Amino acid sequence: MALKNRTETEIHKALDERSGEIFRRIVESYLQHGEPLGSRSLSRILPMSLSPASVRNVMSDLEALGLIYSPHVSAGRLPTQLGLRFFVDAFMQVGSISEEDRASIARHVHRPSHGQGVETMMSEASQMLSGMSRGAGIVITAKSDSVLKHVEFIRLEPTKALVVLVGEHDQVENRIIELPVGTTNSQLTEAANFLNAHLAGNTIGEARTQLERLRHDVRRELDQLSQDLVERGLAVWSGGADEARPTRLIVRGRANLLEGVAGSDDVERLRMLFDDLEKKESLIELLNLAETGPGVRIFIGSENKLFSLSGSSLIVAPYRDSDERIVGAVGVIGPTRLNYSRIVPMVDYTAQLMSQLSR
Incomplete structure (x- = not known):
């Protein structure tokens, strides 16, 4: 990735042991405390002996590279966004999870x-x-194109029901649907029995195709309200009409x-x-x-x-x-x-x- 029109390799070459250590300390201090780190504080914690004035000179070079910046006049330095990216790519060591x-x-x-x-x-x-x-x-x-294992309709109110859908890996999804006025408990049972008998073991795509093939049987076995419930049950399982979402x-x-x-x-x-x-x-x-x-x-x-x-x-x-x-x-x-x-x-x-x- 280019940093201030320089490649990561070029920046590596521009950093010696001293400037690399100062840059690393600035970033690590920011990640830990979120505060700018000044030259005087840096000079006290560096493993090599450097005066605050020498540290400021190195910080100026790092700023010219676009790795750090000063949020206020005479303040310490913080890493830039590009500096953070360089640190993550070049300095950060990701170990195993504890x-x-x-x-x-x-x-x-x-x-x-x-x-x-x-x-x-x-x-x-x-x-x-x-x-x-x-x-x-x-x-x-x-x-996901989950496989349907079992479906059940549970009435909550006269015009509301809970659809309980169980997938092949025993994942359970619950959805509340609106019921057409006049829906009876026997129609809820009828619709669930039809889905379980004819469509269980199919993915939602397969179930829709199978339902098209069974249109004649649906009309023969179920009344209009039960047919509607079968469609609603499939719609709940598929998550709605927007399949891409x-x-x-x-x-x-x-x-x-x-x-x-x-x-x-x-x-x-x-x-x-x-x-x-x-x-x-x-x-x-x-x-x-x-x-x-x-x-x-x-x-x-x-x-x-x-x-x-x-x-x-x-x-x-x-x-x-x-x-x-x-x-x-x-x-x-x-x-x-x-x-x-x-x-x-x-x-x-x-x-x-x-x-x-x-x-």
Whole structure:
């Protein structure tokens, strides 16, 4: 990646041991404390003996390279967005996930127990990522062609019913649907029995095709209201008419993004971020970002258009089904001073577990 019209290799060549150490200390101090680091403080913590004046000279060279900047006159230095990218690519060492983090993730990311939906698992995974990263945890699932195992209609009110759908891996989805006026309990039972008898064991695409073949049988066996319920049951299972749209996005820990926010401009940027996360285009963009390369991807600030206005960073990894198709993504959104070296293996391990659960 070009930094101030220089390649990463050229910047490496421009940095000697002294300037590299000063740059590393500035970035690590920012990631830990979020505050500028001055020449006097730097001179006291460096492993080599350098006066504050010598440190300032090196900082000027780093600023000329576009790696750091001074937020105020006579203040210390902070890394630029490009400096953060260079640090992540060139200096940061990502180790294995700690046993403590591994155990914590495994406690929260597991196959839903009977009666719990996939959304429960996603919510727990998102909440876990948020708590461990101090950012906002995200879990998104793409449209999946699940196999129907069992369906049941449970009346809640005269014109409302709960549709309980069980998939081949015992995942459970519950949806409330509106009932046509006059629908009887026997019609609810009739519609569920028809779906279970003729369409169980099919994916939603196969079920729709099979239903077309059974049109004559549907008309012969069911009255109009029961036929309508069969259609509604299939619509619930498919997630609606918009097949291209990912079905679920769960974000937990949004309040974490408000920590340290001082000005109204920062609040406005976060509001735009929250608005973006509610849009269909943003959900597709998140999956596209996860698909652009293998493993965990790190996007800092304006490196992706989704979060360019909010100045947030995104660490995201896809998870896959048994056919190695990407069916969703997990990640963390937060300020640019995220603990990247810890969060990257954490997101990676979470994605691995989600892949196992999607098989």
